[in-house]
Amino acid sequence: MPDYNLSYFYVFVFFAVGAFVVGALMTVSRIIAPRRPTPEKLRPYESGEEPIGQAWGRYPIHFYVFALLFVVFDVEVIFLFPWAVIFASLGWYGIVEMGVFIAILVVGLVYAWKKDALSWY
Amino acid sequence: MDFIAPLIFVILAAIVVAGGLAVVLLPRITGSALSMGLSFLGMAGLFALLGAETIAFFQVLIYVGAITVLILYGVMLTGVAPAGADRRLFFQKQAGWALVPLKFVGVVATVFALSFQSNVVQQPGGDLEPLANAVFRDYAFPFEVASVLLLAAMIGAIALVKRGDD
Amino acid sequence: MSPPGVLVPGPFGIDPLVWVVLRLLIAVLLVVGLIFNGALLQILMERKLQAWAQDRVGPYHVGPWGLLQTFADALKLIGKEDVRSRFTDAAFFLTAPAITFTPMVAAWVVIPFAPGVQGIDINIGLLYLSSLGAMGVLGIVIAGWASNNKYSLIGGLRSAGQLISYEVPQILSLVTVVLLAGSLQLTKIATAQPGLQLNLFILPAAFLTYFIAALAETNRTPFDLPEAESELVAGYLTEYSGMRWGTFLALTEYGNVTIVSSIMTTLWLGGWNGPLVDQAPILGVLWFTLKVYVIIVAFMWIRLTLPRFRIDQLMNFCWKVLIPLTLTNLFVTATLKVALPAPWDLIAIGILNWGLVAAFIVLIPRLQRRRLERLRERLRTERERTLAPTA
Known part of the structure; x- marks a missing residue:
């Protein structure tokens, strides 16, 4: 069983290795691959149409609603991780505690459902 | 082996600072939002270095995985800044330049004035169970209040977004 | 940095100090090898399986029985011109594949192949894997945005x-x-x-929901909407080509499939447990790999069988079916575990979970049919209303 520092050194090394592998693949590809750019090749691909304007613009709001709902549920979920580890020792107290927490958030989910915010148009 | 931890600290701190600088300096606001994700990631590394592994991966899960995406979506709603927006922001920029050194001095002074020393930096069994006990035994009421806060955020967002036409 | 536990003597009497470095090196090389080989093997497997299911032969030109096909494809990808369109945001466009690839590599470090055959055994392993999964999202949004292509951006979002x-x-x-x-x-x-006493038998409903969610997380059919070619060309991958595309799609996607299959194996199928493991622990690697590949084949089978979801169906299914179902399952499981003494709690949880699976299988088609009927009804009344004045 390796100790804490060594464990996270592994994690750090693996992140570095991941980045390094991508870099190495790109470098090899750059060395052996041909490079003959033409104006047509460098145009954004739009199924053969002439692109009109750039893609960077304004986008519909429902993406944002889902992202916000996700943040709320994600915060809920991270509380579940430590709770799941010790809930057996907490007994009924832990069940009630988490039950209240989840119930309050489920109210939000039901509200979103009733307001039709969960539908994707 | 004692040089490894400081070295990793320097690398992680560089990532945090570089991310922070990129947030301020990049020309496009979407780029800024993405750089913030990088900064958060470096911060998670710093937490892990301090022995708070659970907090580190909460940081990754919430901030890198969720908040950055949320901000990105928020930013994409705004569209491109109209011409002349720079001029309107002129005074804000000057005020910003004036406030930044003040704040920097304040932070540095605070760091040196307080001593952040604790006896136990790394718990032998990890920080998961101490954290769980703290949240669910000692601070159970704040934990429940947090859910009300989350509920308010959720309902607020839905109320703002909901169009009045249906 | 020398508390007990760091310097342990290696096998065959290797010096502890050498072993610390050597072990890391072996782990890195093994994982990189596994990722590349896994992608090559799984792509070939997928193509062969698809071919069989559709009564074709599949790749058979390169090497005996087409075994070297994906190898040739990989070489082709590396040697291909890397086109980057004029409007892209260079820095983010180039780093996006690395941002999805790196967490996938890092996830391998905690996979327990057998007792002792594991990079590190941190006590928050599952949280670690979940948060790395969340990081991949960022790379995809970055790819979609940095391409500055309408298909890519919509695909990424x-x-x-x-x-x-x-x-x-x-x-x-x-x-x-x-x-x-x-x-x-x-x-x-x-x-x-x-x-x-596998979790698969005790918690089948959790397995089912995780399996479905894992399909979505790895962008596999029926959730491969980002790559819905009929609508979005190739989604966030539209502007990517050559090895950059290869890293993104082939390596990362298949790597992630292997990771989620390993998670399922560890959590529900007992990991490395199997006959004779107690006598020869190294046999655990074999059982683990076999179980992982059974799940991977199931993934491929589903790809062969099911059509793709529509985006609205996909979001509805997640928020209106999966999340309520998993929340219920979680809460009831916890309650039963606290309420009942030792052997009875598992039995009760098992019965409840199988019940949930049955309800899921029976109720979902029924709900769907009811929804369709209501929709048809509404359309009919609307048509009658609009036709009424002219009639």
Whole structure:
């Protein structure tokens, strides 16, 4: 069983290795691959149409609603991780505690459902 | 082996600072939002270095995985800044330049004035169970209040977004 | 940095100091090798399986029985011109593949192949894997945005919406297993399932929901909307070509499939447990690999069988079916575990879970049919209303 520092050194090394592998693949590809750019090749691909304007613009709001709902549920979920580890020792107290927490958030989910915010148009 | 931890600290701190600088300096606001994700990631590394592994991966899960995406979506709603927006922001920029050194001095002074020393930096069994006990035994009421806060955020967002036409 | 536990003598009497370095090196090389070989093998497997299912031969030109096909494809990808369109945001466009690839590589470090055959055994292993899964989303949004192509951007946004939504049921299903195992450490979860007391039999509903969410998280059919070619060309991958595309799609996608299959193996199928493992622990690697590949084949089978979801169906399914279902499952499992004494709690949880699976299978088609009927009804009344004045 390796100790804490060594464990996270592994994690750090693996992140570095991941980045390094991508870099190495790109470098090899750059060395052996041909490079003959033409104006047509460098145009954004739009199924053969002439692109009109750039893609960077304004986008519909429902993406944002889902992202916000996700943040709320994600915060809920991270509380579940430590709770799941010790809930057996907490007994009924832990069940009630988490039950209240989840119930309050489920109210939000039901509200979103009733307001039709969960539908994707 | 004692040089490894400081070295990793320097690398992680560089990532945090570089991310922070990129947030301020990049020309496009979407780029800024993405750089913030990088900064958060470096911060998670710093937490892990301090022995708070659970907090580190909460940081990754919430901030890198969720908040950055949320901000990105928020930013994409705004569209491109109209011409002349720079001029309107002129005074804000000057005020910003004036406030930044003040704040920097304040932070540095605070760091040196307080001593952040604790006896136990790394718990032998990890920080998961101490954290769980703290949240669910000692601070159970704040934990429940947090859910009300989350509920308010959720309902607020839905109320703002909901169009009045249906 | 020298508390006990760091310097342990290696096998064959290798010096502890050498072993610390050597072990890391072996781990890195093994993982990189596994990722590349896994991608090559799984792509060939997928193509052959698809070919058989569709009564074709599949790749057979390169090498005996087409075995070298994907190898040739990989060489082709490396040697291909890397086109980057004029409007892209260079820095983000170039780093996006690395941002999805790196967490996938890092995830391998905690996979428990057999007792002792594991990079590190951190006690928050499951949280670690979940948060790395969340990091991949960022790379996809960055890819979509940096391409500055309308298809890419919409593909990236949709993909991120899908990935973040399905993350919630995914993690909720994982936590349901943690309730029984009482730990986030992967080896402890695996050893908490002795013999045939697999979590698969006790928590099939959690397995089902995790399986569905994992399909969505790895962008596999029927959730491969980001790559819905009929609508979005190739989604966030539209502007990517050559090896950059190869890293993104081939390596990362298949790597992620292997990771989620390993998670399922560890959490529900008992990990490395199998006959004769107690006598020869190294046999655990074999059992683990076999179980992982059974799940991977199931993934491929589903791809052969099911058509693709529509985006609205996909989001509805996640928020209106999966999340309520996983939340219910989690909460009831926890309550039963606290309420009943030792052997009865598992039995009760098992019965309840199988009940949930049955309800899922029976009710979903029925709900769907009811929804369709209501929709048809509404359309009919609307048509009658609009036709009424002219009639």
